[in-house]
Amino acid sequence: MTSKNISLPNAEDLLKMLAQKIQPLLQANTALVGIQSGGVWLMQKLLVLLEKDIATNAIEHGTLDVSFYRDDYEKRGLKAENRPSQIPFDVENKNIILIDDVFYTGRTTRAAMNELFDYGRPASITLVALVNRGGRELPIAPQITAAEIALDASQNLQLIQNQDGSLSLELQSLNFNQSQVHMHE
Amino acid sequence: MNNPQLDADGRLRHLLSIEGLPKRILNQILDTAESFVGVAEREVKKVPLLRGKTVCNLFFENSTRTRTTFEIAAKRLSADVISLNVNTSSQSKGETILDTVDNLIAMHADMFVVRHSQSGAAHFIAKHVPDHIHVINAGDGRHSHPTQGLLDMFTIRKYKPDLHNLRVAIVGDVLHSRVARSEIHALTTLGVPEVRVIAPKTLLPAQVEKLGVHVFHDMKAGLKDVDVVMMLRLQNERMNGAMLPSAQEYFKTYGLTQDKLNLAKPDAIVLHPGPMNRGVEIDSSVADGSQSVILPQVTYGIAVRMAVMAMLAGGQNPGSQAGSQA
Numbered sequence: 001m002t003s004k005n006i007s008l009p010n011a012e013d014l015l016k017m018l019a020q021k022i023q024p025l026l027q028a029n030t031a032l033v034g035i036q037s038g039g040v041w042l043m044q045k046l047l048v049l050l051e052k053d054i055a056t057n058a059i060e061h062g063t064l065d066v067s068f069y070r071d072d073y074e075k076r077g078l079k080a081e082n083r084p085s086q087i088p089f090d091v092e093n094k095n096i097i098l099i100d101d102v103f104y105t106g107r108t109t110r111a112a113m114n115e116l117f118d119y120g121r122p123a124s125i126t127l128v129a130l131v132n133r134g135g136r137e138l139p140i141a142p143q144i145t146a147a148e149i150a151l152d153a154s155q156n157l158q159l160i161q162n163q164d165g166s167l168s169l170e171l172q173s174l175n176f177n178q179s180q181v182h183m184h185e
Numbered sequence: 186m187n188n189p190q191l192d193a194d195g196r197l198r199h200l201l202s203i204e205g206l207p208k209r210i211l212n213q214i215l216d217t218a219e220s221f222v223g224v225a226e227r228e229v230k231k232v233p234l235l236r237g238k239t240v241c242n243l244f245f246e247n248s249t250r251t252r253t254t255f256e257i258a259a260k261r262l263s264a265d266v267i268s269l270n271v272n273t274s275s276q277s278k279g280e281t282i283l284d285t286v287d288n289l290i291a292m293h294a295d296m297f298v299v300r301h302s303q304s305g306a307a308h309f310i311a312k313h314v315p316d317h318i319h320v321i322n323a324g325d326g327r328h329s330h331p332t333q334g335l336l337d338m339f340t341i342r343k344y345k346p347d348l349h350n351l352r353v354a355i356v357g358d359v360l361h362s363r364v365a366r367s368e369i370h371a372l373t374t375l376g377v378p379e380v381r382v383i384a385p386k387t388l389l390p391a392q393v394e395k396l397g398v399h400v401f402h403d404m405k406a407g408l409k410d411v412d413v414v415m416m417l418r419l420q421n422e423r424m425n426g427a428m429l430p431s432a433q434e435y436f437k438t439y440g441l442t443q444d445k446l447n448l449a450k451p452d453a454i455v456l457h458p459g460p461m462n463r464g465v466e467i468d469s470s471v472a473d474g475s476q477s478v479i480l481p482q483v484t485y486g487i488a489v490r491m492a493v494m495a496m497l498a499g500g501q502n503p504g505s506q507a508g509s510q511a
Contacts, residue, residue, distance in 0.1 A: 065220060068232035068495070077196065077499030080213055082220040091228075118229035 011159060011167040014130050014146035015042060019049040021144050022097065022128060026053040029123070030095045032061040035112050036083050038101025038159035039064075041167055042130060046099070062087035069111035091120035101159035103129035106140035131169065133157050189311055197496050199311040199320040202329035203370040211374055215339050217492035218485070224261060225487065234495050235264035241294040242268040243285070243310075244323070245301040250459055251323050251333075254483070255298045258490035267294070286310055290318065296498060297321070304328035304363075319497040321490075327363055332493060333458050334367030336486040338375060340478055341413055343485065344454050354381040354407055354449075355398075357417030357439060357466050358388045364458045365417055366396075373397045383407035385439065387428040404439055408448045416441055416457040419466045432465045442468045446476065454478045 032054075034043030040063045047054060047061060065083045067073075098112055109127055116122060129142040134150045151157055155173035162168060188205055192198045197210055224232055240259040244252055252268055259266045271285060286297065296319045299307040304326030311320040324330040338348075345351055353372055359365045359382050372380045373396070382393060383401045394400055401407030408414065419435060429435050441455065455471060457479045463469045472479060 068220070068224075068234050073234055073499045075499075078217060078496055082217050084220045084223050086223070087227075114233070118227055118231070120228050 008149075008169045008171060009131075009147050011130065011169050015045055015167065016049065017146040018042070018128065018130060018144065019046055021146070022046065023050060023053055025095075025097055025126060026050060026057055026059055027095070028057050029093070030057060030059050030097060031089055031091075032059060032097050032099060033087070033112075033116070034061070034063050034099045035101075035108060036063060036065040037161075038130075038167075039099040041159065041161050042101060043099050045167070060089040062089065064112050064115055066108055066111035066115055069115045071107055071111070085115065087116075087119050091116060091122050093121070093123045096122045096125045098125050098127050100127070100129045100142075101131070102157050103127070103132045103142045103145065104135050106136045106138035109140050109142075110138055130159065131157065189308065197493075199307075199322075200331050200493050200497065201308050201311060201320065201322045203331045203334050203367045203374065204329070206331075206374070208374050208376070211335070211338070211371065214335055214489065214492050214496065215342060217496060218335075218339055218488040221261075221488040221491040221495075222485065224491070225484070231261050231263050233263045235259065235262035235498055238264045238295040238498060239293060240264045240266050240296045240298065240494070241289050242266065242298045242323075243271060243289075243300070244269065245271045245282070245299075245306065246324070247272070248300055248324065250483070251300065254486045255321075255323060255332075255490055258487045259296075259298075259494060261487070262491055262494055264296075264494070282306065282310065283313055286313060290314065294318070296494065298323050300324045302326055321493060321497070324363055327361055328366065330363040330367050330458075332486070332490050333364050334371040335493070336482060336489040337364075337368055337415065337456055337458070338371045339485045339489050340456060340482045341454070343481070344478060345412055349376050349378065351377050351413060352379040352381070352411045353377055353413040353415065354383055354401075354411045355415045355417065356383045356404070356407070356441065358419050359384050359393060359417065360388045360390050361420060362417045368415060369396050369398055381407050381411065383439070385429070404445050405448055408445055411449045412453055414441065414446065414449060414453055414455045416455065416467050418458060418460065419462055421462070432462075436465055436468075440464070440466055440468060441471050443471055443474065446471055452476075456482055459483070 032043050034040035043061060064085045067078055067082050096116060100108060113125060127142040128144040130146055132142055132145045132148045149157065155171060158170050160168050160170045190197065190199050190201050190206060224230060242252055242255055256266050256268055297310060298321045299310055300323040305328060306325045307320055307322035314320060322329055322331055342348060355365050355368055369380060380398045381401055382398045383404055385402060453476060455477045457467060461467055461472055463472060471477060
């Protein structure tokens with residue numbers, strides 16, 4: 001059941017908003033880390049949108065696939081597809097900007113933080129999510145988001161990469177009308 | 186479908202042999218291993234997947250390297266590992282295999298890594314254990330050594346990514362080699378178009394062609410234009426059985442020297458499962474040469490074994506898929 005893009009915000013517009021909010025954080029000793037898959041797509045686009053600041057501050061970037069750190073591994077096993085995590089810089093004492101597409105329970109973030117710490121001790125981690133859909137189960141929340149969309153547990157919000165490389169949000173749900181979209185600013 | 190290696194949802198439950206595993210599973214193991222390679226290069230060389238699980242290495246036959254790499258693989262997944270050399274313990278006091286296994290299950294072991302000189306031993310244990318326990322065959326008799334076959338495939342794929350365009354030669358004692366059987370099944374399942382075996386007639390199983398390989402008795406003809414040379418270990422005890430005249434004679438005819446290797450493609454790679462007999466099946470200069478990938482095989486073997494254990498231990502809930510978002 002797919003109710004496609006009914007009044008969902010445009011992901012590319014949200015991304016531009018996100019870029020503006022991230023820009024002041026781009027200082028020396030900062031690094032971007034995208035969480036597979038959506039967070040990596042967003043990071044790739046941010047690298048272009050914020051090219052100047054990234055070059056000026058020599059900001060490095062990497063990717064995480066948190067499959068090996070998930071708390072539901074025992075129940076669900078491994079996905080058929082894993083991508084190697086790639087952190088080609090020294091995490092020790094870096095200010096990490098961690099990028100995810102949709103923030104939900106906080107469990108992915110927990111897994112990502114655990115994995116990051118196995119590379120070293122960062123000076124700080126800032127969590128950036130394109131959308132916060134509500135429903136967190138842990139004391140973890142994104143510091144920077146472009147939109148908040150309250151969804152109930154029967155709904156699944158996903159970031160999709162289209163054939164032309166553009167990003168869009170897709171909601172799989174039976175009762176979309178109950179949810180409320182609230183764009184920031 | 187009655188494949189003891191897969192559960193009702195087609196997921197890997199035990200790893201007993203490569204024969205009978207679909208291409209989908211082989212590729213999933215190799216792809217997952219890709220993600221584990223990097224773990225060894227990090228500050229903390231561990232992931233928490235098997236935290237709180239107990240892996241039992243049950244070695245009824247000695248093998249230092251295989252046991253060590255399984256042990257490292259399990260530890261890098263955060264499992265607790267017990268390694269038992271059973272031939273030196275209870276079995277010599279008369280305990281049966283299944284009694285040994287049952288005792289370890291009573292100690293809450295979660296996974297068995299089994300090496301035995303009898304073909305079918307791991308299969309026998311897999312049939313016996315309850316559903317939540319997983320068995321990995323680490324070599325049984327002349328039958329199978331699936332993780333060796335998989336790590337060889339992983340190594341080949343690293344250097345020659347297009348498996349559909351390869352010519353591979355397996356050289357040596359195919360008759361007694363569980364490694365060769367696993368390699369042949371893996372290569373043909375993954376779609377390698379031409380697999381050759383090169384050996385004297387006394388070291389080839391009857392009707393080996395039925396496995397889908399081309400048979401050569403002459404090294405020079407067999408190595409011509411191959412991309413990959415997979416050497417097998419020649420076990421010294423074969424000399425006694427009058428299968429071969431002598432080690433020197435064997436080296437002269439079937440030992441891999443640089444001269445013979447030059448008949449293969451210039452960028453051909455050389456694999457060997459170890460332990461090597463230098464000067465018997467392989468010349469030292471080839472073993473240590475630029476075309477040798479024998480040490481990378483050992484390194485990749487750990488990632489491949491981590492992938493197998495990780496795929497076995499997770500997903501006790503039938504029907505559920507790994508999480509998409511959170």
